[in-house]
Amino acid sequence: MDSVQLFLNEIARYPLLNAEEEVELAKKIEAGDQAAKNRMINSNLRLVVFVAKKYQNQGLGLLDLIQEGVLGLIRATEKFDWRKGFKFSTYATWWIRQAIGRALQNQARTIRIPVHVTERERKIEKAERDLAEHLGRAPTEEEVAEAAKVSLKQLREVREAARIVTSLDKPVGEEGDTGLSDLIVTGPHGLEEEVHVSLRQEHLRKAVAALPDREQRVIRLRYGIDGGEPQTLEKIAGELGLSRKRVRDIESKALMRLEEYREIEALREAV
Structure with a gap:
């Protein structure tokens, strides 16, 4: 039996955590509880393997990728702020990717x-x-x-x-659509802030995608969600063939739905 299989067999012993358990452990970790930290890490080792497998054939073996990913997981456990309302697994994924990306970059330099x-x-x-x-x-x-x-x-x-x-445009990852610049920390607080911003953007995209088609289009145009410039009510009205007031009403209704979505998601995280 190889080392990777031994590792997989070992981590299978640790049960996954629900959202309530994650928050409870995070609070204990914040208070310096080492046992809670160990449990949070062990219960998320499957996540490390899942992420690491996406970066195979990039210069490091799977076990090496997993080892680097575990370092990222440990860092995520230390930095996780349960008050932000994000799931730990989503937050930790960013730190795991960052650790693996840095290792891949260092390996490329060593080889070349x-x-x-x-x-x-x-x-x-x-x-x-x-x-x-x-x-x-x-x-x-x-x-x-x-x-x-x-x-x-x-x-x-x-x-x-x-x-x-160290070309930051070199594609890595299973889909080949992620550059090393996406995986490398930019400063002592840079990645953490980037994580929170990206998670907020992810929640926003999900919420907007759940809106009715017309409301979705108005919000996307009004706030430049797809990367374009935010547009005025007048411009949107002209594009959609509606009055300015009608566009304003659609926008207001959509914003109310988004607020409801935010509250529902917060409740789901607490369950």
């Missing part, structure tokens, strides 16, 4: 950049940081090359190699 180039890159990066701190501005390429004791040509070659390997 020779050791001597990697060492030279570190030397250049250090010189650039030191110069920026000393000069109080971004140093020129010539200044960096001189400080790092490399030629201008070498500096540019190293930067080009790094740029190619």
